[in-house]
Each structure stands twice: as C-alpha cells, then as structure tokens.
Amino acid sequence: MKHSLFRSSSGTNYIVPFIIVTSCFALWGFANDITNPMVKAFSKIFRMTVTEGTLVQVAFYGGYFAMAVPAALFIKRFSYKSGILTGLALYATGALAFIPARMTGSYYPFLCAYFVLTCGLSFLETSANPYILSMGDEKTSTRRLNLAQAFNPVGSLLGMFVAMNFIQARLHPMSSAERNSLDDETFNVIKDSDLSILVSPYAWIGVFILFVFLVMLSCKMPRGERELEGKTGEHLSTRDALRRLYINKKYREGVVAQFFYVGLQITCWTFIIQYGTGIFTREGLTEKSAEILSQKYNIVAMVLFCASRFVCTFLLKYIHPSKLLMSLATSGGILMLGVIGFESRIGMYCLVGVSACMSLMFPTIYGIALGGLGEEVKLGSAGLIMAILGGSLLPPLQALIIDAGINSGHSTVNLSFIVPLISFIVIIMYGKRTLKLYENEQ
Numbered sequence: 001m002k003h004s005l006f007r008s009s010s011g012t013n014y015i016v017p018f019i020i021v022t023s024c025f026a027l028w029g030f031a032n033d034i035t036n037p038m039v040k041a042f043s044k045i046f047r048m049t050v051t052e053g054t055l056v057q058v059a060f061y062g063g064y065f066a067m068a069v070p071a072a073l074f075i076k077r078f079s080y081k082s083g084i085l086t087g088l089a090l091y092a093t094g095a096l097a098f099i100p101a102r103m104t105g106s107y108y109p110f111l112c113a114y115f116v117l118t119c120g121l122s123f124l125e126t127s128a129n130p131y132i133l134s135m136g137d138e139k140t141s142t143r144r145l146n147l148a149q150a151f152n153p154v155g156s157l158l159g160m161f162v163a164m165n166f167i168q169a170r171l172h173p174m175s176s177a178e179r180n181s182l183d184d185e186t187f188n189v190i191k192d193s194d195l196s197i198l199v200s201p202y203a204w205i206g207v208f209i210l211f212v213f214l215v216m217l218s219c220k221m222p223r224g225e226r227e228l229e230g231k232t233g234e235h236l237s238t239r240d241a242l243r244r245l246y247i248n249k250k251y252r253e254g255v256v257a258q259f260f261y262v263g264l265q266i267t268c269w270t271f272i273i274q275y276g277t278g279i280f281t282r283e284g285l286t287e288k289s290a291e292i293l294s295q296k297y298n299i300v301a302m303v304l305f306c307a308s309r310f311v312c313t314f315l316l317k318y319i320h321p322s323k324l325l326m327s328l329a330t331s332g333g334i335l336m337l338g339v340i341g342f343e344s345r346i347g348m349y350c351l352v353g354v355s356a357c358m359s360l361m362f363p364t365i366y367g368i369a370l371g372g373l374g375e376e377v378k379l380g381s382a383g384l385i386m387a388i389l390g391g392s393l394l395p396p397l398q399a400l401i402i403d404a405g406i407n408s409g410h411s412t413v414n415l416s417f418i419v420p421l422i423s424f425i426v427i428i429m430y431g432k433r434t435l436k437l438y439e440n441e442q
Contacts, residue, residue, distance in 0.1 A: 014135035017221050022148045024084060024128050027212065028121045029155030030162075031091070033302065034201065035060055035114070036270045037163045037295060039395070044176050045194045046107050047187070050274070051399040057266060059111040061392030063118030064125070064385055071126040072382030073238070081221040083127030088213040090120025095206030102199040105192060113202075122385055129366060130381040142321050142367030146313040149363040153306035160302055162201050164295040170197045175287040241376035250434055251380055254369025257430035258387035261361045263394030264423035268354055270395050271416065272298050274402060275339070276348055278413050297348055301355035308359035321364045322438055326431030332357030333424035339417045347414065354420075361427060368434050394419055 035056065043053030067090075075083035094117025101109035132148045133141040172190045179187060245251050276294025281287060315324060335357065338350035366384055373380050398419040405412025 026155030029152040030159040033156035033159035059114040064388040067119040067122035068382040068385040080131040087123030092209040098202040145363040150309040259390035260423035260426040263390030266391035305355040308356040312360040322435035329427040
C-alpha cells in the first residue's frame with residue numbers, strides 16, 4: 001500500500017495546514033540564525049570575553065528549555081493551533097522588547113528579551129513538530145517532518161543575510177582590541193550607535209510576527225491524527241505519560257542525542273566566525289573584513305544545509321532513517337577531524353561541509369524518538385525541545401577553551417571543535433543502536 005504524505009487513513013487532507021504550519025519553521029530559523037553572529041557582536045559592543053558573549057546563547061536556548069513542558073501541557077489541554085498562536089505572541093513580544101532594552105544601554109535586558117522570544121519559539125516547536133508528524137500516516141511521519149524542516153534553513157539564510165548586511169556590516173569597524181583602549185565617553189558613543197543598528201531588524205521582525213499571528217488566527221486548522229486519538233482513545237495522566245516515556249529506551253536516548261545534536265549545530269554555526277577570522281586575519285585581512293568573509297562562508301554552509309535536507313528527504317524513501325543518520329554522523333565526524341587538524345582554508349571548507357551532514361539530524365532524531373508513541377507524544381515532544389538546551393550549554397564550553405587559549409597567548413579555536421566532534425560520536429551511537437532495534441523487530 002502506498003502511503004500518502006498528507007492524507008490520513010480517515011481521508012483527511014492536510015496539505016493546506018501543512019503549508020501554513022511549515023511557514024513557522026522558516027520563522028524560527030530566522031530567529032536562530034540572526035542570533036548566532038550576535039555572540040561576536042555583543043562581545044565587541046560591550047567589550048566582553050567570548051564566554052560572556054555566549055550568554056546570548058544561554059538566554060536564547062534557555063527559553064526553549066524553560067517553556068517546553070508548559071507548552072506541552074498547554075497543547076495537551078487545548079490544541080496544536082493554540083500552541084502555535086501562543087508561540088507567535090511570545091515571539092513578537094520578545095522581538096519588540098529589544099526597543100526598551102536598547103534604551104537601558106545594558107547587556108542583561110537584551111538577554112531577557114532573547115529569553116521571552118525563545119519561550120515563544122519553544123511553544124512553536126513543541127506544537128508544530130508533532131502536528132506535522134500527525135498530518136497523515138505514521139509510516140511517512142519522519143519523511144514529512146524532514147520536508148517541513150527543509151524550509152527552516154530558508155528562514156535561517158534570511159537571518160544570516162540580515163545579520164551580515166544590516167547588522168555586522170553597519171557596526172563600527174573598530175576592532176575589539178581598539179575598543180578596549182577607548183575612554184568611557186568615546187566607548188559609550190560608539191556602543192549607543194551600534195545598539196541602535198542591532199535593534200532595528202528585531203523590531204521589524206516583531207511587527208511581521210504580529211501580522212503572521214493574525215493570519216494564523218483567521219485560519220481553520222483540523223486536528224492532527226494523534227490529537228484525535230487522544231480525544232477518542234486512551235487518556236493518560238501526565239505522570240503515566242512521563243513514566244512511559246522514561247522507560248522507552250529509543251525515546252530516552254533520543255533526547256540525549258538531540259541535546260548533543262543541537263549543541264553541535266550551534267557551536268559550528270556560532271564559532272565559524274571565530275574560526276574564519278583567525279584564518280583570514282593571518283592572510284592579511286582586517287578583523288572586520290575577516291568577520292564578514294566568515295559570515296559569507298556561514299551562508300554557503302546554510303545553503304548546503306538546505307539543499308542537503310531536500311536530498312535527504314528523498315533518500316529517506318529508500319534508506320532507513322537510523323542508517324542514514326549514522327552514515328551522515330560518521331561523515332561529519334571525519335570532516336570535524338579536518339576542522340581541528342587544518343589551520344588554513346581547507347579547515348574552513350571542512351567546517352562548511354559539516355553542515356551537509358547535519359541537515360538530516362534534528363527532524364530524524366525527532367521522528368525516530370517519537371515513533372510509535374500515542375497520547376504521550378505531546379509530552380515527548382516537550383522533552384525533545386528541552387534537549388535544545390544543548391545549544392545553551394555546549395557553546396560556553398567551547399568558548400572556555402577558546403578563551404583559555406587567548407589568555408595564554410595561543411590560538412585554541414581549532415582545538416575547541418573537539419566539543420562538536422564528541423557530539424557526532426554520540427549521534428553515531430544513537431543511529432547504530434536504533435538501527436539494531438529496528439532490525440531486531442523485523
């Protein structure tokens with residue numbers, strides 16, 4: 001029997017809801033990738049260390065962690081659509097909060113704005129991912145989620161483009177070392193100007209998200225298949241659902257794999273700026289020119305990530321998700337050895353190539369981990385979104401390695417990529433273990 005991607009066994013056609021919800025994937029992709037370069041930008045604007053700058057990522061991904069379970073309980077009580085609307089409202093609130101944060105001239109109100117914004121993203125992802133999985137037959141759910149997630153990099157590319165052309169290119173060209181030598185009065189003038197540049201794109205996206213909220217509010221969205229099962233079938237208490245999830249080995253290990261995957265993704269896309277800056281300044285470019293060139297490489301990496309996700313979605317028709325996951329993680333680990341070992345553009349090419357290997361991972365781990373779950377899928381989704389905390393914890397760990405080298409007078413940027421290398425090893429193990437589980441079930 002041929003399984004349709006967008007039609008359920010009961011005959012419900014989900015193609016229009018799929019298109020509407022998939023647009024949200026691009027929206028949180030934009031937020032993620034306009035934010036990654038801000039670690040370097042905030043470090044310069046406020047004269048901070050790399051480690052202090054990564055508090056942006058701590059606040060950003062901390063919001064995902066904090067709001068995932070409340071979001072799951074919310075959609076369990078109401079609906080996926082209600083969760084998406086709440087997510088959009090919080091997203092807009094956080095983005096617009098950059099305006100009063102700018103007025104304070106302090107770093108920490110920006111972190112609060114990021115936290116609120118990503119509480120919204122947590123609602124969006126906790127609602128949209130399982131909704132997409134439930135828009136049709138379960139046998140095609142992982143492929144359907146990969147297709148929806150393929151549009152996430154479109155938003156990411158736009159976020160990178162805005163970060164490069166409307167923030168990084170317009171910030172004062174003075175290097176970090178030169179800023180550190182300024183007197184307080186001169187420094188504050190430059191800081192205020194840079195903050196005004198940084199805030200503008202966030203204010204505009206906040207207005208746009210409000211528009212999307214109104215469009216979504218006016219659309220009629222059918223319930224997903226698993227939502228309907230929850231209304232007519234077995235009713236589980238939150239405690240029972242959590243217990244079932246905990247004893248489910250495939251799910252439990254999937255949360256761990258997702259934690260390391262998100263940390264891997266964010267470290268690679270955040271520290272590509274530091275990695276490239278070191279290479280290109282050694283070639284004779286100024287720090288600002290090297291940063292902009294590094295961001296261009298980051299955009300190439302995202303284009304490759306986007307193209308690879310469409311290719312992987314096609315390959316999933318013929319290759320089991322666990323097998324493809326294991327193969328790409330192995331390839332990524334080999335490329336990461338090149339990132340660590342080479343101190344030239346070859347290492348940069350390896351780092352760009354890693355993005356092709358990462359493209360499949362988030363939706364595939366998500367789909368494998370939630371496969372076979374019933375009513376507990378909503379809380380299960382929350383656990384996988386909480387695993388995004390890896391994007392909050394692993395970048396500061398890598399930054400500590402970089403700062404240790406700066407303080408000792410040596411470059412340890414290359415060595416710091418041992419953190420994503422370890423993450424690839426964890427994902428290889430998850431792919432191997434779930435493939436073996438699948439083969440034993442046949």
